[in-house]
Amino acid sequence: MVQLIESDILTKEVLDWQGLHLFHFMSSSCSQKTRVCLNLKNIEWESHHLNLSAGDNYTDYYLGINPRGLVPTLIHDGEVHIESNDILLLLDERFPDVKLVPAGLEDQIAELLHHEDDLHLDLRTLTFRFTQPRGKEPRSKETLQNYRDRGSGTVGGEPDAHKDVELKFWETAARTGITDDAVRVSAGRFKAALEELEDRLQINPYLLGDEISVLDVTWVIYINRLVRCGYPLEQLHSAVNKWFWPLREQPKFARELQVPPDVQKAVEENHVNLRQAGATLVDVAGL
Numbered sequence: 001m002v003q004l005i006e007s008d009i010l011t012k013e014v015l016d017w018q019g020l021h022l023f024h025f026m027s028s029s030c031s032q033k034t035r036v037c038l039n040l041k042n043i044e045w046e047s048h049h050l051n052l053s054a055g056d057n058y059t060d061y062y063l064g065i066n067p068r069g070l071v072p073t074l075i076h077d078g079e080v081h082i083e084s085n086d087i088l089l090l091l092d093e094r095f096p097d098v099k100l101v102p103a104g105l106e107d108q109i110a111e112l113l114h115h116e117d118d119l120h121l122d123l124r125t126l127t128f129r130f131t132q133p134r135g136k137e138p139r140s141k142e143t144l145q146n147y148r149d150r151g152s153g154t155v156g157g158e159p160d161a162h163k164d165v166e167l168k169f170w171e172t173a174a175r176t177g178i179t180d181d182a183v184r185v186s187a188g189r190f191k192a193a194l195e196e197l198e199d200r201l202q203i204n205p206y207l208l209g210d211e212i213s214v215l216d217v218t219w220v221i222y223i224n225r226l227v228r229c230g231y232p233l234e235q236l237h238s239a240v241n242k243w244f245w246p247l248r249e250q251p252k253f254a255r256e257l258q259v260p261p262d263v264q265k266a267v268e269e270n271h272v273n274l275r276q277a278g279a280t281l282v283d284v285a286g287l
C-alpha cells in the first residue's frame with residue numbers, strides 16, 4: 001500500500017481533513033475505476049476535481065499532496081493514499097459492506113492488478129494517438145519544469161523514481177510523437193492481456209468467478225478506453241465483448257464514463273481522418 005508519510009506531504013492542511021476526499025479527473029482511467037468502486041460500494045466522498053490537460057496536477061498545492069503529480073489521490077481522515085489499485089484494496093478493507101475483493105483471492109487479485117497497472121503507460125500511448133488530437137507537445141516544457149521542481153519528490157521518505165518515468169514519457173512524446181512502433185508494442189501487450197481475459201470468461205461470468213470484483217471494474221475501464229481508440233474488441237475477443245457491454249452500461253459505470261459532446265465530436269472526426277489516411281489503430285498495429 002502506498003500511504004505517504006508526513007515528510008512526503010508539503011501541503012500540510014490535508015493532514016487535518018476528515019472523511020473521504022478524492023482528487024481525480026473526469027476522464028482519467030485511474031480516477032474512473034476508483035469512482036466506479038466507490039459507487040458500487042455506495043460510499044460517500046468529497047470531490048476535488050483537477051483538469052490534467054490544464055496542468056492542475058503540477059501546481060505547488062497538488063504536488064505538495066501527491067509528489068507523483070498523478071490522480072487519483074485519496075485522503076481518508078488525514079491519511080494520504082496514492083496509487084489507484086492500492087486505493088481500491090484499501091477501500092475494500094475499510095468499507096466491507098459490499099465486497100469487491102472476494103475472501104481468499106487477495107493475493108491473486110493483488111498480482112492481477114499489478115499486471116493491469118503495468119499496462120498503464122501503454123493505455124496512455126494509445127489514448128494520445130487515437131482519441132482526440134492532443135498536439136505535438138501534450139505537456140508543455142513549462143508544465144514539465146513545474147513538475148520537476150515542485151513537491152517533496154519523495155514517497156515513504158525515499159526519492160521517488162516514478163517521477164522520472166513520467167517525465168520520460170512526456171519528453172519522448174514531445175520529441176518523437178507517439179510512434180508506430182510504440183503503438184505496435186502497446187497494442188500487442190493489450191491483445192495478449194485480453195486473450196487471457198477471454199480464457200477466463202469462457203468458464204466464468206466474471207473475471208474471477210460468479211461475482212463482480214475489482215478486477216472486472218479495472219478492466220471495464222481499460223477496455224472502454226481501448227474501444228474509444230478503435231480497438232476491434234468484438235472481432236478479436238467475443239467473450240470479453242459480451243461481458244464488457246452490459247457492465248459498461250450499468251449506471252454506476254456509465255455515469256463515470258461520460259464524455260463531453262465536444263470531445264466526442266473531436267474523437268469521431270479524428271477517426272474519420274485516420275480511416276481516410278489508413279492510420280487507424282487497426283491499420284498501424286496490424287490487429
Ligand SMILES: N[C@@H](CCC(=O)N[C@@H](CS)C(=O)NCC(=O)O)C(=O)O
Nearest residue numbers: 028029030052070071072083084085
Ligand atoms: N499507477 C498510477 C497511475 C496514475 C496515473 O498515471 N494517472 C494519470 C491519469 S489516468 C495521471 O495522473 N496522469 C497525469 C497527466 O496526464 O498529466 C495509479 O494507478 O494511480
